[in-house]
Amino acid sequence: MANNVHTVTPKRVVIAMDGSEYSQKAFEWYVKNLHTTNDEYEPILAYCPEFGHVFGPFMTGDTNAVSEKLRKEEEEVQAVLQSLQATLDQSGVIGRVVRLTGSPGDAICKLAEDEDADCIVTGTRGHGKLRRTILGSVSQYVIHHAKVPVFVCRDRHK
Template sequence: MLIAADGSAFTRAAARFVVRQARELKSEPEVHVMHVHAPLPYAMAASVVGKKTVDDYHRAESLKALKVAEKELEKAGLQYTSSWSTGDAAERIARYAADKDIDVIVTGSHGHGALARLALGSVATKLIAISRVPVLIVPKR
């Protein structure tokens, strides 16, 4: 299972769902947690503050986002592998899932309606469209 994490309450809901599902299985599932940070306008940002500062920012923000899911998994005693990347979230998550032979991607729903999806776009919607791995959208409760 791969939890696609953005660090929000929706990530917490997805992680809790994975914990509940893991309790139903006979053996402990292999759990991955991934966060993809949208890239800053890199050349401009790096020229102003430096490449290391931009890289440190991506790392710090990604670790913060991952921690939301990691806390839930740790409370349940589940082992996991975490990773982060920068780029197009849906593309990176789909590629990671395919490369790691993930059975299902679990992500939270931000509750956007059809009009909001049209106006804003949606990582979850794109992920469903491009992933070769099933995607499970968990609502926040």
């Protein structure tokens, strides 16, 4: 007699996380609105640190100072990654934390494509139009370049 066990591949959800309260709100939204306890979803917490400011205004010929700055930034990155893993552990959600490199928006879209994700969840800092125009916005980039649906979570209380 054939075994009629039907296994369902979990839907992968990339959750863009930067360690901020805004990304925490995005994770909370995922847990409240998408996550189920039957392993239907596999969340992937994606963190892409930005190191650009190390080489901008910090430009110096003092290699020891540069090395120390890079070491401190790597410690901060590791602390964020550990915090994201703790977020998963404390919530009881089984998922993965992935460290990305490069431009955050592009890296998030590429991860979603590489992982064959079903959607992306991201927070937004709610910058005004002028600030978004000048600085750019990761959530705006993801909205315009992702090949899957994107949920942008705003904090209604701000």
